[in-house]
Amino acid sequence: MTLRKKVVLGLYILFLLVPIYWLLNMSFKSNTEILGGLSMWPQSFTLANYQVIFTDPSWYEGYLNSLYYVTLNTLISLSVALPAAYAFSRYRFLGDKHLFFWLLTNRMAPPAVFLLPFFQLYSSIGLFDTHIAVALAHCLFNVPLAVWILEGFMSGVPKEIDETAYIDGYSFPKFFVKIFIPLIGSGIGVTAFFCFMFSWVELLLARTLTSVNAKPIAAVMTRTVSASGIDWGVLAAAGVLTILPGMLVIWFVRNHVAKGFALGRV
């Protein structure tokens, strides 16, 4: 039984990793080697593809732009979602269920629907091609998600803690920052992870709302297609580099995520 489980899991993980390995493999090959024939590992190992990316500003600025708006979005989402999630987990109020549903519909709405008006909206208020525009646009799906996840975590904190704190003379803001936020640290970690992830992987809105100054890395990657064909090596290297930030983030929050999973609250 356990052996069968291990085999199934092993096969699945192999299925996940082989395409990624292939990308990594290609990123260390020169284009002549890639097109010359199939090999399981680089025959003449080269870092030239990575060198192209790290020396050309239009490449590495793409990464910086993406990281900048993703961080901005995570901060905005968390700071507005924390109080709102508290309200949803502790109080009933006029129209609460409908409000919650309305928030979720925005998580469900296809970005393609909002593409044109977003472009017009941010152009008209002079935010087109800025990092904040992308960060705000991504709030459309990240804020509802953050409220949803945080509400789950907060409902797990007993209400008596709030009441004791108020009796001890804490004001609401002081209680919230000093006592409540540390209690749901894991929840915030998990939420930040999901916000980061969904903002990092989104391309359609990010590409539409930027042209030069805030261009995300995902859009820069289309540059590898030129008149002489696709520069496979550089494309693969750029792809590998887009996987790294996500892996770093999940490495940092791995304990929180595991804890969140153990609580059954993710």
Next chain:
Amino acid sequence: MDWMAWTLPTALFFGTIAAILAGMTVWELRSPCIERKGFLPISTTRGDRLFIGLLGSAYLHLLVVGTTDWSVWIASVLSLFWLFAVMRWG
């Protein structure tokens, strides 16, 4: 606001929606409603019934516009009946 390309009919439409929402809020504050079960398969509050009514009306409009040559006003009149029925007996 020019880029939003407002027209009178759409402005009226959104004005009506906003007025309905405001009205529902005042109504709810004056006399909070209790969940009840009508002809709809789930028990609903007033707000739920409004949502079901409006969503149903939207689909009714699509049905009429998409499959018949009737004027769109027929759909609107039918929707009003549907909305009333849902609010009253739903």
Next chain:
Amino acid sequence: MKVYNNKAWWLVLPVFLLVAFSAIVPMMTVVNYSVQDIFDHSTRYFVGVDWYKQVLQDTRLHDSLLRQFIYSGCVLLIEIPLGIAIALTMPTKGRWASLVLIVMAIPLLIPWNVVGTIWQIFGRADIGLMGWALNSLGISYNYASNTSDAWVTVLIMDVWHWTSLVALLCYSGLRAIPDVYYQAARIDRASAWAVFRHIQLPKLKSVLLIAVMLRFMDSFMIYTEPFVLTGGGPGNATTFLSQTLTQMAIGQFDLGPAAAFSLVYFLIILLVSWLFYTAMTHNDKTR
């Protein structure tokens, strides 16, 4: 029991304003566009429901809607059972547990266009492992020219990309089951199937609902991955709703029909998410 207090609105207000800014203003604009024939800022005519009529009777859109439903159906049929199966095999303790978690999360963290790129490369017969392996096994495979190959490749890519999410959600649901349940089952000498059917599956119900909802919605608005992989081709075989919409809005700049189409698309999503949400809250109440 929660306290009824309308002051809680003050806590929700920032979220409300922020999302209203990004959702309501654009939505109003889409509605405005959908009833007009727009040439430029100053030249526009009111056309009533003509665009809706055109969009609802357009066979190209019927086809892409049908493709979309079949695709989302296939995605759910494969990913949900597979995700549950994987979640059941995941280790619960030790350092393997967190390592497996991290490895499984990798596909979720890759930008969607890079997911497309990975499979674009992986499936090619000349430079990709999968395409090369299939062809050297004597199976003629080319996702760029063969319709069913393209379709299968997009589907496998989606399974690769998203099954982990289902598995992780189910895993968290499984972890929430107290050990007592399993002990009781052991005493009763329940078979593995009985444990799954009567202990694990009922406890998974609420997580599964979330998983089904997320996977349905996200597969219903899939855009970037097939766009990069196949560009919607060959022909229109992998052109899904979002792509048809973007083609209309940006490619052909048909603002009116694109807006009308957006609203129809949004209404479908609204109905489905409402059904799921009602099922979810109803489920919470009866629990």
